[in-house]
Amino acid sequence: MKQAMSAFDLRAIAHELQAHLGAWVKKSYMPHYEQVVLRFNPKDADAFDLVIVRGRRISTSTRDRPMPMSPPPFAMLLRKQLGNARLIAVEQVAFDRLLRLTFTTKGGDRHLIIECFGEGNVVLLDEEETIIQPLTHATYRDRTLKRGEPYLPPPPALDPDALDVQGLAAILAASDRNLASTLGGQVNLGGRLANAVCDAAGLESDIAATVADAATVYSALRGLLDGLEQGRAGHLVLKADAPDAPTEGGLDAYLMEYVDEATPVLLPDHQGRTTLPFPGMLEAIDAWWGGHDSDALLRRELEQVNAAAPGRGHSTDVERLERRLAQQEKALEGFHAKVEKQQALGHAVQEHWTHVDGLLAQTREAVERNGWDGVVKAVKGIPWIRSADPAERTIRCVLPNEDGEPGKQEVTLHLDESVHQNAQRLFTAARKQKDKSSGAVTALETTRTELERAKKKEAKQQASGQVVRVKRSKRLWFEHHRWTMLPNGRMMVGGRDAKGNDAIVKKHLKGDDMYLHADLHGAPSCAMQSQRGFAVDERPPAYLPEGLPAFRLSDRIDAGAITEEDMAHGAQMALCWSRAWGSGGGHGTVYSVKPAQVSKTAQTGEFVGAGAFIVRGQRQWYKDLDMRIGLALVAINGVPLLLGTTPEHAQSLGGRWAVISGGRTKKDTAANRIAKATGLSVDDILPVLPGPIEVVEDHQLFSALKRANETVSDES
Template sequence: MDQKRELTSVDLVALTAELNGLQGAKVDKVYLYGDDLVRLKMRDFDRGRVELLVEVGDTKRAHVAAPEHVPDAPGRPPNFAKMLRNRLSGADFHEVRQHGFDRILEFEFRREDQDTTIVAELFGDGNVAVLDQNGEVVDCLDTVRLQSRTVAPGSQYGFPSARVNPLDLDYEAFAAKMRDSDTDLVRTLATQLNFGGLYAEELCTRAGVEKTKDIEAATEDDFRALYDASERLLDAIRAGDLDPRVYYEPGEDGEDRGERVDVTPMALEEYADRPSEAFENFNDALDDYFTNLDTTEEEEGGEAATRPDFEAEIEKQKRIIQQQEQAIEDFEAQAETEREKAEALYGHYDLVDDLLSTVRDAREAGHAWQDIADTLDDAKGDVPGADAFAGVNEAEGTVRVRVDDHTIELRPEDGVEKNADRLYTEAKRIEEKKEGARAAIENTREDLEAAKQRRDEWEAEPEEERDEEEEDEDVDWLSRASIPIRKQEQWYERFRWFRTSEGFLVLGGRNADQNEELVKNYMDRYDRFFHSQAHGGPITVLKTSAPSEPSNDIEVPEASKRQAAQFAVCCSSVWKDGRGAGDAYMVSPDQVSKTPESGEYLEKGGFAVRGDRTYFRDLPAEWAVGIACEPHTRVLGGPIDAVVDQVETHIEIEPGRYAQGDAAKRIYREFRERFADDSFVRKVASPDEIQKYMPPGGSRIRD
């Protein structure tokens, strides 16, 4: 018999009742082991230390563990664990709920400033999602984007489609579900009524009916006996009338019992012939079972849970480098293709010129695009240039030409030279992206070397010192007498920039030249373009991919969009004019053009925007400037919601009467008072450096 590795829906009915006895316990600390085991260290007035484990990997479980069964503290916490600590430290455990009859638990925590719910998905691939009080995902271990539901930061948490809940069925509904089946009794209970295989067999045994009897041969007496058996089982579990057991394989060589194979909240008739051990409560039984579960196979594939998975991080960085190297090759091929197209135009100059002239004359004569296409298709072999004709794009007003194995889209009104120049310019733009990819590879190689160094340092460090380091990992940087300076320059730092609360990079031009550069060189097809309604604002681009990566169509959470729009407003004349709020809009890159409307003129750094816009109204002119101490020491600035979780300390500002330089000096003095290491502030956050991360115009510190 295979060992049980996942809790069943029936198990969770029993478990939630016991866990709710912990209401009022306070969270001290949260740990994440690997990418699937969350540990919540709590303290209860009556019980003292309480250790709640939630695992969602190959093993799927949730229970309170004895302190001696808790894995040793891991190394430096990842961002997910840090986020949980920020939200849950000092919070009260309020309750745990099972979602319907699904293998989903909702752990609700309450704190004076905010409530947090942890959703543990103990089915399928498993997942843990952290929700705010509005049900929006703050973060999750794995992102899920399906047609039926979404689990991603910034989106509303989507539960799976509701399944039948036998707890809610009366006899008539139960019998109707059974009759609708086309299989036997036990399979119907397991799949249609969602009891699962073990408890479906248990109900048949308790009801005294033949498990494999076909539904068509079953009688009302069979259905009634099964319903009554399920009611007795579920009523006893809900009432807390439990008899928790850990079951074993029969022993060999004269032993009474072998390895543990199952854990249940009730003694089961299906296991009557198996050795078992009774426990006072279900949590203790779960703790005993999963602590002694044979995970040898899993451990052979990786390190123990207490050791950070350095190899996974190293392999990840290697994969990124491979992708970046492939991107460079792709950029080189794309640039070469654009140059070949331009040279092909000149190589067939007369042919292409005749075709463009023919199309241009026909358009000036009032002929429709489709009529022109039909005429040229019919005239191939007779009209000059018709043989090179490959079609038209009526929406874009272009004609497609086929020369030297290249299909090229051309603007008839531009002639051969301008069309060729456009292709050469595009080749140059792609070449510039290749240079950005090369710079990104160097950064990734540094990250790879840093991961290797962390691994080497861990392996060289005596094991007994690691627990001490863990206790000190949440460093109080403000009170430290000396803070190490760790800087890493990034390619985007010459622009205005910040990262949203979901990690998206947002860029803004500091002048007209940078506005032009952002759109031409750094805005890809799936990015988002923002601009304030007020004049004088920067071109703002929310990046959905790095310059070294292929552009992908991904969903951008609403919170990130709003933060990018607020950034555009704060960096516009709204701030300079001392207004408290402003509007901004968002469009896709294909709606942005350097071609003005007829009779209009675009200044340098200006662009024409066509089509529908998504508006963000009454965005507050509020800003935060903060200092980050890890993983890199630096000043950060941007919308308050985006900045606060990325820095050690921050100062909020709004439009005011102090010139930007004077306001930066006031912020600098405030930071120096907050840090014990004032030399650190002087080196990292000088007034000149702070000024780079402030909106243009006068400011004041908010009360």
């Protein structure tokens, strides 16, 4: 499967990106170490993302793309240098896998170099072609990618687009290879395009280049390149065993599994293959890889987990032990290989006793006669000796093969030891390595035992309805606040204290959001998000139990504008988060305003304390609200969590849910019972419960609490 882009693909990409000249850079992101995203805001079109996957591909996309709350340093630098910059030029450098994007900014022109060869790189240059910052520092034979250095592209290759018929004729006349090889190598077309040109010219690919008619070949070459420049198209070529594409849902997964390559032009070797047409290469690549690339943030988090130390990250005990077992098995294989190598060398020294004894004797004589300096110089011309070490008084020599010639086995010999002593030293090293490996075998067996025990425990938990507890190094950002999910996936967050209230308004209340506050002193400031929320997770982790509602964080949910129904749901949660919950009442009042009406600026002589705000203007009131909360067991970004939402929404999610109201059961008691029934951590449950509770309705969420109530009822 073709994953990296060719120079031919990039030529099409460069032409297509020129349609976006004049677009403004809104922001820059790095959801993954390998991915740079520039969000463009065209004047007369919808915003789009330019997605750069280092060394692999470039595409444009309008998909929802969750981004990290704290951008990495390179993304911050791009924001500083390219903020509100205007794209004024896109060009492919020669016919290389390298694109140059030029922007105009207040500080002068900036160039973004996208290198799509090797490991790839993204390099930001100033107007004088000096490197401001590369994504990855690198040093090559003829150039260095480092801050402050002048940017030098790789040595230029021949650009077939700049070739005329006379130049092509000269190349063909001077070639001693066949036509396809000459076009592929010397004309820089590569094998597939070279064969396509031969086919278009009506010539056999294996004829001598010198007998080919240059004008005919040039006409075919121009036809291929001109068609690329004048037309705009993209095609996904499917694998031979690909079934029919799904008509509803699952298209991303289908394309990821069955697409073989993306191409701007159908070539002769594509005949008979099933292809899917697209308006351009940018759209084709997004259709193929867009789903994968849009999950970059989640993938980065999972990669951090896999690299974490045991007991850290989003990791179950089974996964942690499986990783440890794999590492120990690999280490044990290395131990065994070292033992076998040392033993084999010891036997080889004994087998070639005469040869080794002669090397030792001759080297000793040479050292006495010429000194070590003379020996070090002399061994360079001796095929049987690789090197000499005066400090250790050793030589690195080559043992003979079956024909008596220098073979592949090399061994270090000590001049102060006999052949027998050298062989015994190798056997001793092998024995010590074997003793060391015995400890590794014991550790391996211990890990296997722990893994079997963990698997049984996990299976028992799943059979009892408990979710596998996921160990993680840090919480999701919204867990630091009160949070809820509305039926359409919209998110609302509220402050837990004065500091949290300030953070909600300053960081999470934007232009199209709504501010909610219970009509009580000290109630949390709440921000209903217009864009951020939760989307259904189409690829939940395998360790989640079947039927558990799974979601992932999304920066742009498809929920439209905030509706009155959303506000009613949010108002009910804002009331339940306030101290009205423990007051003993059953109803309350909440108001909402737009973000512009919320201010920290007080009138002269007034003081606004921490967590408090001045609300000016007309308010929308929600009265006689019901003080009940629905609880549901869900998974967010693969982490099982307890969701607090409205009773109707909790019930609609299915699975395990409950409805609670204010009561006499302490939070700690309720949290312990939920933890025992579901397997969740008490620390993850307590922040969701607003205070003392009473269970109104339970569907396998408070199983332990329910059984206890039934027992009390039976006893009475």
